[in-house]
Structure formats: structure tokens, C-alpha cells
Amino acid sequence: MTSRRNLSRYTGYFFALPYLILFTGFVLLPLFYGLTLSLFRWEMLSPLPAQFVGIANFQEAFHDNYFWQALGTTLRFVLLAMPPTIGLALLIAAGLRAAPTKRQSFYRAAYFLPTIMTISVAGILWRWFYNSEFGLFNAFLAPAGVKIPWITDVRWAMPSIVLMTLWWTIGGPMMALLAGLQNIPISYYEAASIDGAKPGTQFWRITLPLLRPVLLFVVVLNVIGSVQVFGQVYMITRGGPELSTRTLVQYIYETAFNNYRMGYAAALSWLLFVLIALFSFIQFRLMREQ
Amino acid sequence: MRLRRNQPSNQGMGLAGETMLALGAALFVLPIVLIAITAFKPDAEIVHFKSVLPQTATTGNFKEILGNPEEIPIFRWFLNSVLVSSAVALLVVTVSSMAAYAFARLDLAGKRWIFPLIIGTLMVPGQVLLVPAYLILNRLGWLDTPLALIIPAGGGAFGFFLLHQFFLGIPKDLEEAAELDGCSRWRIFWNVVLPLSRPALASLAIFTFVGSWNDFLGPLVFLDSVDKYTLPVGVALFQTSYYAEYGLTMAAAALCTLPVVVAFLFFQRFITQSVALTGLKD
Numbered sequence: 001m002t003s004r005r006n007l008s009r010y011t012g013y014f015f016a017l018p019y020l021i022l023f024t025g026f027v028l029l030p031l032f033y034g035l036t037l038s039l040f041r042w043e044m045l046s047p048l049p050a051q052f053v054g055i056a057n058f059q060e061a062f063h064d065n066y067f068w069q070a071l072g073t074t075l076r077f078v079l080l081a082m083p084p085t086i087g088l089a090l091l092i093a094a095g096l097r098a099a100p101t102k103r104q105s106f107y108r109a110a111y112f113l114p115t116i117m118t119i120s121v122a123g124i125l126w127r128w129f130y131n132s133e134f135g136l137f138n139a140f141l142a143p144a145g146v147k148i149p150w151i152t153d154v155r156w157a158m159p160s161i162v163l164m165t166l167w168w169t170i171g172g173p174m175m176a177l178l179a180g181l182q183n184i185p186i187s188y189y190e191a192a193s194i195d196g197a198k199p200g201t202q203f204w205r206i207t208l209p210l211l212r213p214v215l216l217f218v219v220v221l222n223v224i225g226s227v228q229v230f231g232q233v234y235m236i237t238r239g240g241p242e243l244s245t246r247t248l249v250q251y252i253y254e255t256a257f258n259n260y261r262m263g264y265a266a267a268l269s270w271l272l273f274v275l276i277a278l279f280s281f282i283q284f285r286l287m288r289e290q
Numbered sequence: 291m292r293l294r295r296n297q298p299s300n301q302g303m304g305l306a307g308e309t310m311l312a313l314g315a316a317l318f319v320l321p322i323v324l325i326a327i328t329a330f331k332p333d334a335e336i337v338h339f340k341s342v343l344p345q346t347a348t349t350g351n352f353k354e355i356l357g358n359p360e361e362i363p364i365f366r367w368f369l370n371s372v373l374v375s376s377a378v379a380l381l382v383v384t385v386s387s388m389a390a391y392a393f394a395r396l397d398l399a400g401k402r403w404i405f406p407l408i409i410g411t412l413m414v415p416g417q418v419l420l421v422p423a424y425l426i427l428n429r430l431g432w433l434d435t436p437l438a439l440i441i442p443a444g445g446g447a448f449g450f451f452l453l454h455q456f457f458l459g460i461p462k463d464l465e466e467a468a469e470l471d472g473c474s475r476w477r478i479f480w481n482v483v484l485p486l487s488r489p490a491l492a493s494l495a496i497f498t499f500v501g502s503w504n505d506f507l508g509p510l511v512f513l514d515s516v517d518k519y520t521l522p523v524g525v526a527l528f529q530t531s532y533y534a535e536y537g538l539t540m541a542a543a544a545l546c547t548l549p550v551v552v553a554f555l556f557f558q559r560f561i562t563q564s565v566a567l568t569g570l571k572d
Binding site for chain 1: 303307308310311312314315316318319321322324325336337338339384385386388389391392393396397398399401404407408411413414415416417418419420421422423424425426441442444445446447450475476479500503504506507511521522523525526528529536539540543546547550551554555558
């Protein structure tokens with residue numbers, strides 16, 4: 001009996017092993033390999049072998065103006081993109097919730113459609129919209145005599161990226177917020193209406209408090225995603241003009257795959273990871289305290 | 291009061307409200323419709339915008355794209371994308387469902403510390419793994435092959451977590467009855483648990499397929515040869531090689547988008563379900 005019991009503790013591995021091997025090889029191993037790499041100086045194209053340098057890569061990052069610039073650009077993107085994304089997603093979700101049941105899924109699909117576009121297609125499309133000479137937006141503005149340097153001016157480039165991001169990424173948070181709204185019983189609103197509460201009051205007193213867990217989830221996820229912004233910048237501005245839209249991930253990408261400085265790129269990746277962990281931690285704390 | 295209960299999602303939106311909602315929806319879809327329309331325009335009409343609809347519609351862009359398999363192997367890219375995305379979806383669903391079942395139901399030595407380890411990696415952004423994964427794939431000799439895009443995807447924690455939670459929600463009675471009838475663990479999994487989990491498996495498969503179909507950074511970093519490209523990186527080539535030829539670019543973009551839009555409209559319910567479960571999109 002005991003031996004059979006002991007044996008059964010391992011039959012589970014028959015089921016779990018294929019996944020566990022892949023998980024170990026392609027998630028755990030790269031994670032720790034990356035940490036090790038970050039302690040080495042390794043220029044992949046040079047004949048010199050990798051050399052242990054301790055925390056020198058992190059020290060280099062600390063004095064690297066390009067790193068600080070990319071970090072600043074990334075944070076600017078998060079601050080500019082997150083609030084309107086979440087705000088608009090909430091507004092659309094509220095609209096969908098109130099929409100007639102028959103047409104709700106139709107509208108929902110329409111708002112979600114951009115989210116399933118691949119970034120190269122979405123990027124090519126918006127690059128054409130934004131083109132100052134023969135772009136669609138300036139063609140529409142031409143009759144008014146206005147010509148906007150959407151992606152060629154340092155001041156306009158980042159807001160343009162944010163606008164495109166809003167269109168491309170609103171679907172996910174919208175869907176999660178809609179699910180959250182649908183979990184709030186309609187009877188709460190009916191009771192509030194009978195007591196004479198106006199729609200605005202109902203929103204602040206019923207919707208927001210009950211939606212807070214979902215809202216927290218969506219905000220954290222959005223910030224984590226935004227910190228990793230890469231595709232739209234790579235496709236639309238290539239980080240320009242004057243590096244004004246080059247974000248951390250693009251800097252890591254260029255360090256690793258244009259300059260082949262693998263150790264330094266691994267160190268920068270870990271700094272990005274720490275930044276993301278820090279963000280999530282702070283947000284959970286802030287939202288919990290409220 | 292009683293009557294309104296039957297339509298819980300309708301709080302009585304006015305005509306003005308619904309008009310706003312519909313206008314917004316049109317605004318979101320319009321750019322995608324524009325790809326399709328513009329793909330039928332000659333270059334001159336794209337560069338000098340006169341009207342939304344083409345004045346002289348042409349299929350020339352599509353002919354040129356589809357007719358130059360040497361220069362523009364778009365059909366090849368399409369096949370590569372189909373192969374990679376299907377393989378990824380199949381692999382993820384297979385290995386994740388088996389492991390999730392083991393962790394949800396079976397006695398597993400070391401389960402208590404392996405489970406949080408897996409779930410913890412949900413927090414790790416893919417970019418952190420990019421450089422070391424590239425070096426590991428290089429060591430394995432898998433760079434510039436479809437394997438580089440397929441095999442690592444099987445280790446992701448998302449599908450495992452989704453199915454684990456789903457299996458926990460299935461009542462144990464059915465499995466216990468099958469066990470009393472002398473079914474093996476494998477038969478219980480195959481004949482009882484999996485059929486009950488069809489919606490969750492379908493959601494995960496479609497969601498994984500679309501994610502892999504749209505993946506850009508992976509193929510950009512791991513592939514070199516143009517004929518091994520998937521559609522997204524292939525289409526991105528147009529921005530550098532065919533810089534000024536907007537008609538060609540739009541036709542390629544339309545061909546790349548069409549399958550995803552069709553799949554989405556067909557499987558909308560499954561996709562939106564899994565997004566609502568996770569709320570994710572980065």
C-alpha cells in the first residue's frame with residue numbers, strides 16, 4: 001500500500017513533465033542566464049571571450065546618458081498613454097453596458113478590432129496617416145490651411161505615438177472593465193435611482209468603489225505593458241526625431257542586436273524588469289490604501 | 291421593475307448616447323476599412339488624396355504582390371505564419387492542459403514550491419528573456435528556423451495558469467465515478483476532463499494562435515532569411531524596401547489582416563472571453 005502511494009506521487013509527472021521541461025529550458029534558464037550575463041562584458045562580434053566584470057554593466061548604465069534618455073522617454077510615454085487609455089476604456093465600457101443588448105456585441109467587436117491587428121500593419125497604416133507630405137491626416141487638414149509635423153517634430157512625435165497606441169490597445173482594458181461593470185448588480189442602480197441619486201453620484205458612489213479591483217488590475221497591466229512599448233515606436237518613428245521617442249526596449253534591442261553587446265543588454269533588461277516590479281508593487285500598495 | 295430584470299444590460303441608453311457609441315465604433319474601425327479601400331488605389335491617388343473611395347479602382351497592387359514570388363514571397367510568409375501559429379497553439383494547449391491537470395488534481399511531489407515558481411514568471415516581461423533566449427536558441431542551432439518561434443512558446447505560464455484555474459472549477463464527482471469504474475488517469479483526462487473543458491481549450495487555442503500570428507519582436511530577432519519570415523515581419527519589409535510604394539504596402543497589409551479579421555469575427559466569443567478572463571494586451 002505505501003509503495004503504491006509513493007509511486008502515485010510521481011505519476012503526475014507523466015502529465016507535467018513535457019511542460020516542466022519547456023518551462024525550465026525557455027523561461028527559468030533564460031531568466032537566470034540573463035542575470036549571469038549581466039555580470040559579464042561580452043561583445044558578440046569581437047574575438048575576445050566573455051569577461052566577468054561584476055556590476056560594471058550596471059555602473060555603466062548609471063553613467064549612460066542614452067540609457068537615462070530612453071528611461072525618461074519610456075516614463076513619459078507611460079504617463080501620457082495610461083490615463084487616457086484607461087479613462088476612454090472605462091467610458092466605452094460604460095457605454096457598451098448601457099447599450100441595447102441586441103447591438104452590444106456588435107459595438108464591442110468594433111472597438112476591439114484594432115487590438116487584434118499586428119503591429120507592423122498598424123504601424124505602416126499610421127505612418128501613412130502621419131506623413132507630413134502625403135499623409136491622410138494632413139490631407140484632411142489641408143482645406144483649413146493647417147499642416148502638422150506629426151512625427152517629424154520633437155514636440156509632436158510622442159503625442160502622435162500615444163494617439164496611435166490609444167487606438168491600438170484600448171480593446172483589452174475595455175473588455176476587462178466591461179466584465180467588471182457587468183458584475184455590478186443592476187438593482188443597486190435601481191435602488192439609488194429610487195432614492196433620487198443622479199447618474200454622476202451613482203458613478204462615484206456605486207460604480208467606482210465596486211469596480212476598484214478590476215480597475216487596479218487593468219491599470220497595473222497597462223503600465224506593465226506600456227513600460228515595454230516597442231513595436232509602434234519601431235514601426236512609426238524608429239525612435240526619432242532626435243531619439244525623442246526611443247524607449248528602453250528599443251535601446252535594449254539596439255544594444256543587443258545592432259551592437260551585439262550582450263552583457264550590457266542583459267543588464268539593461270534586468271533594470272527594466274526591476275522597474276516593472278517596482279511599478280506593480282507601488283501601484284498595488286497605493287490602490288490598497290485608498 | 292420585474293420586467294427590467296429580463297434585460298439586465300440595458301439601463302435605458304438614450305438615442306444620443308447610442309449615436310455617440312456608434313460614431314466612436316465607426317472611428318475605431320475606419321482605419322482598418324481604409325487599408326482595404328486604399329489597397330485598390332493606384333499610387334498617385336494615395337499620394338495625392340482626393341477622396342476616400344478610389345476614383346479608378348485597380349487590382350494592380352494585388353497582382354504585383356502575388357505575382358512576384360521571387361521578390362515578394364508573400365505566399366511563403368503566409369504559409370510560414372500558418373505553420374508557426376498552428377504549431378504554437380497545438381503545443382501550448384497540449385503541454386499546458388496536461389501539466390495543469392497534474393497540478394490541479396494529481397498528487398505531485400514538490401507541487402507546493404513548483405506552482406508559485408511558475409505563476410511568479412507571469413510577471414516577467416518577454417523582453418527580459420529576449421537576449422538570453424537568443425543565445426540559447428543560437429546554441430541549439432534553432433535560429434532562423436521555425437523551431438525558434440514554436441518550442442519556447444510551450445514554456446509560457448499563461449496557458450498553464452488559465453487551464454489550472456478552469457480545471458479546479460470542474461466538479462470532482464465525474465472523475466471519481468470514472469475512477470471507480472477502473473479508468474486509468476490518462477483515460478479520465480482524455481475522456482472526461484478534456485471534453486468538459488472544450489470552451490476553455492478553444493479560447494486558449496485561438497488566443498494563442500492570434501498572439502503568435504501577430505508576434506513581431508520574436509521573428510524580427512530570431513529570423514534572418516526573408517523566405518523564413520512570418521507575415522508581420524515580411525510586411526514590415528515594405529517600409530524599407532518599397533518605401534514610397536504605398537499601394538503595394540497597403541495590399542500586403544490587407545492580405546496580412548484579412549485572415550485575422552475573419553478568424554476574429556468567427557471566433558469572437560472565445561477571444562473576448564479569454565481577454566475578459568485576463569484583461570491582457572500589452
